[in-house]
Amino acid sequence: MGEATAAVLAEVGAERQRQDARWGQQDHAPEVWLMVLAEEVGEANQAAFEHLFPRFDKHAAQRGPRSLADYRRELVQVAAVAVAAIESLDRQSGSAPS
């Protein structure tokens, strides 16, 4: 594993810890996890869109313009939710990662 990959995965791990601290262990059905994941993908999409097209950003006046750092932060959340969904599936199916 390269250094860049390890650094990003560490960020995803830290985001997983934040999620657990905020929400506790979550054991949803697969379709619910997919909705949560889609919501996070939507936030990443919105951050990228508002960065590229700031005239459509309704909240820029309050919080400032969106940056690619906002998009990146949302992508880390997407990855962390995907990890949480895998963890949940493994717990519910009793299967250990192979």
Ligand SMILES: [Mg+2]
């Ligand atoms: Mg998000």
